[in-house]
Amino acid sequence: MPDSDVAALDGEVSGATVDDVRIVFTPSGKRGDFPEGTTVLEAARALGVDLDSVCGGRGICGRCQCVQSVGEFPKFGLKSRQENLTEFNDVETRYKTKRGMKDDRRLGCQSRLKGDAVIDIPAESQVHKQVVRKRAEVRDIEIDPAVRLFYIEVAEPDMHHPSGDLERVVSALGDQWGITGLERADLPVLQGLQKALRDGEWKVTVAVRWDNKIVHIWPGFHDRSFGAAVDIGSTTMSVHLTNLQTGEVVSSVGAMNPQIRFGEDLMSRVSYVMMNPGGDAELTTTVRETLGYLLTQASLEAEIDVNDILELVLVGNPIMHHLMLGVDPTELGWAPFALTTNQPVRVRARELGLEGKTNPGARAYFLPCVAGHVGADAAAVVLSEGPQYRDEMTLVVDVGTNAEIVYGNKERLLACSSPTGPALEGAQISSGQRAAPGAIERVRIDRETLEPRFRVIGSDVWSDDEAFAESVRKSGVSGICGSGIIEVMAELFLAGVITADGIIDGGLAARSDRIVADGRTFAYILHRGEPEIRVTQADVRAIQLAKAALYAGAQLLVDKIGKAPERVVLAGAFGSHIDTKYAMVLGLIPDCPLDKVASVGNAAGTGARIALLNVKARDEVRETIARIEKIETAVEPRFQEHFVDAMAIPNKTAPFPNLQKEVALPEPKFAEAAASQSGAEGGRRRRRRR
């Protein structure tokens, strides 16, 4: 900060007199002159230094903790000494005893200036803290939630100057926090207001939304506020309960989407609605009840009161989005796939039947759907992965029962969805299961003996290790999860057991007793046990169909842009543990340098969490989505061609030069007469559009 600015600030803020002392804040460098006795918090506010406070300087919340830097600071032209702040006072001692505080810390609201001081604001004392994300290539999240808490002391009523309790709360928020324009309170706030004020002896904490509505009042001091990032997948649903002040995820819970009993894929559920009057209400109730259950579970796990959940951000594909809102999804089942709205939707949580699962004043914010087949989950993935800020052509694939695909860079972005079905999540697979202890997640197959070795979730030991049996004693070996399916398929292909057109080669039964007849086709026995785990011809077909749909969607967007991907992000519940090399061996995604392919897990959930923690991100994603070009795969003839080619492993026509630098692909081997037939079959199934 140049000195001229400082001078301007000084003049503006303190009208510097000779008796003033100087305070410099780090890391911001903001400084100013104030009369002796000014508190550090007051000085910070006057200078616009980002120092948090919920209790408004009453020594209760401990948010304004700061550290005095002691020594000579020639660049600031001053000496900062311990005795330049007033001594640790009773309020600070009480706070430290009751709630704990590091030894060098002071409460900014209690320590007053006696001389020049350099005050450091630790990251956790900033209002707009950053949540640092693990991956270097994505942006950190600035905490700026839609709802904040304010502790206030309210004037008592006076019969001779009658005014409403609410109006005195509003005055206190204005006087003590500078909040203006407040006018309305939710009905439940009105209903609880008088009791809260009297129980709190005219000291209350108020939750205020950024749109200036009061949504809750607690008696006394209250500093817990949480939000839920909700990802409603067709197959699985997840809730990440997040602290709205620190950004910390305090619990994550997931469940199968119980709508599965109405149809595994989206289109079967839409069909159910079309065939059964009232079916949409049934599906809505089902998904809402599950969300309520997950919120309760997440609260129990994190040991928080559901009443402290003030905000929800929801993402999901358009059909889940509509059903959660209670909108009949029928129109999404046929051309022109009209969305009810392509804008964000804000409702009260209780309008979603979440009474008692959140604070009565909680709001739910649905990120906008991109198009009739590209959901709010894609919007969330964009928010999390930020292809719109990059120069590199980035392909983001969010694998779910419907894959949402975004491609482009800061110049141009395209999006589509592709109906992969749930196979890649482990459903529709004979031994498939959710990623849970006991599920096979890693597989290697000896190229000569065709013998497998594998690892299961919950154990670090490979199955050919003598410690294996003991290590899985509890979980057993129960099935294959999404990433395991990718690996076993890819390894079987690399070992020559599966042909390029996806046939389990029965001719190899002679070489290995792992390959066995299974009706009119063959299967590969991955694990002999209880249960026996095998890969059947139907399993291979299911994965082929899924990966062909995924690839075809991605390739369609690559075609439109006319440039090959320079970076690929594989997201999705299944995506966090996937070995990207195997994904490319199978041809799930177009060729790309392998070190530029990342698997990032639930990016949609992360996007929801960003929108939860930062309101500005909501506008940002809305603007980005408005300029995304929406591609409808159902009417793109090239999709069919790409799909047919992509039924082959890794692909019938597309080369994989980057992949081949790293992996020795076998010579293409096609099972006679099967090639054309499987393609046609895929085309037929595709037209049913799941």
Added chain:
Amino acid sequence: MPDSDVAALDGEVSGATVDDVRIVFTPSGKRGDFPEGTTVLEAARALGVDLDSVCGGRGICGRCQCVQSVGEFPKFGLKSRQENLTEFNDVETRYKTKRGMKDDRRLGCQSRLKGDAVIDIPAESQVHKQVVRKRAEVRDIEIDPAVRLFYIEVAEPDMHHPSGDLERVVSALGDQWGITGLERADLPVLQGLQKALRDGEWKVTVAVRWDNKIVHIWPGFHDRSFGAAVDIGSTTMSVHLTNLQTGEVVSSVGAMNPQIRFGEDLMSRVSYVMMNPGGDAELTTTVRETLGYLLTQASLEAEIDVNDILELVLVGNPIMHHLMLGVDPTELGWAPFALTTNQPVRVRARELGLEGKTNPGARAYFLPCVAGHVGADAAAVVLSEGPQYRDEMTLVVDVGTNAEIVYGNKERLLACSSPTGPALEGAQISSGQRAAPGAIERVRIDRETLEPRFRVIGSDVWSDDEAFAESVRKSGVSGICGSGIIEVMAELFLAGVITADGIIDGGLAARSDRIVADGRTFAYILHRGEPEIRVTQADVRAIQLAKAALYAGAQLLVDKIGKAPERVVLAGAFGSHIDTKYAMVLGLIPDCPLDKVASVGNAAGTGARIALLNVKARDEVRETIARIEKIETAVEPRFQEHFVDAMAIPNKTAPFPNLQKEVALPEPKFAEAAASQSGAEGGRRRRRRR
């Protein structure tokens, strides 16, 4: 309108070319030049002429009806001839056949200019129609409701340029009606949107609130919208269902407030809540259910669909206001009588448990309470009677179980409430009943013989007429209503049967067999029949207490201002049929020239209806109320003095010079030893504050 303004308008609007023709609108005088072929509606819109339309110029709604004035108009400098408008077209013929239209009327959207024309806009074709009120001294109501209907034609979805159905509705409202800033729709609108658009074949009618929310969508053309003005009294509740476009009251229904079973007066109900945990919820449910019932009844009576009720305005005393909102009224039961809020409250009707009783998008607007004891009903009375616009000192008394009293003029306004109890409404009276057929409403007592004659509601014949028996054959004579009680009491006083201190004079039993012993006191037999109707000493006491409270409250305000009332308005369910002379004989109200005392019926209900029809009136009443000085009778020592004096008839100390010009009051006669005792009794009861 001066010509210079017109020229400015011309220039602005038409950029007048030589081929333009001139149109002049009456009664506004607005004029302009337009190309031949311009429709009258287009010209009206361009010139800002107040010409209604719901269908946007499609010849469906018939709101833009106008009349061409034919002849020479020298002051406009033009000739207006029949053939200067295009001929009556098919759309007009269809409308006239289907829905009827006067012979000289044209549809403004269908008739096009061919030459100069003078077009008259009848009152009912104006958007901002006036509802003309019967009494000369009150302002008419300009219709400008919170919600309006707009018929639109919406673009169909296009898969290649995907956009949400809602966003295309918003575009249509912008393009076809110039409505901008629309962004949000209620969740039920989203839920019904897609079906409405498709059922209406992309033609729909949208209900838009003035705060730019879409609250409902109907397929096709829809032009019915209603509001309910709701008056929640402690004893009775009423609903006036009102057409939001014409201001017409289409039905009025009332019911007893079923909370009466929890206590006749307000304080007994508050006590019930204090003594019974959950009692507030019970009282809330009771009053909400009754409102739901009244809405249903009013809709049935008017033969309208409850789904066409889009708006409610509610008024009531603070306790009813709080209970309807679901706010525990306990704080209103003791000093300092703190209101939850003194601002208007806006909620959705369904938050009041009115699902299925109104449109799902209906809003409820609670007029603000003035103070802890002065309710939103007083606010409504102020809105209806407008003392704040007058020079004369005006006393407005709204009689209910609690009387709300407003006094002052445009310089200064004061308000208080006074706990009269329900006696003046006919409750707590031995033969009391609601105003209904069979109830005695007029009474005369012969000064000599002490024989009565009376009239009952539903009959024009006095009881001493030989046609009387036949005229009440159906109803019978069932009791006395509020206005009847006032009259019989006043007549008994004027006849000397009741003393100035309210004792039925047993000494007169010798003169008339109407006066009979009744336990330790006496009673007057008004009607010998089945049932026998008598006025008991307890009845007289009840009325005395009620009228003393009323008078004392009014006099307190008169004292504060220091000027006598120049005008008195008696309002209240009981007030519409009251003979103001008898009210003054009893000393309900301070002295005032009798021709300046009006009894106006349910002014609170009228005020609610004004707020329903005109949103600006809501701001107006809010501002007026903010500057009203609130007087708390409970802490005013003079209230007790006035109360004791007012126990006497008409009053122990106050003179009634104006009244005495019109009515010969008897010499004050006090029953020995009773005077001081009844005053003390009143004081004791007063302290209990009912």
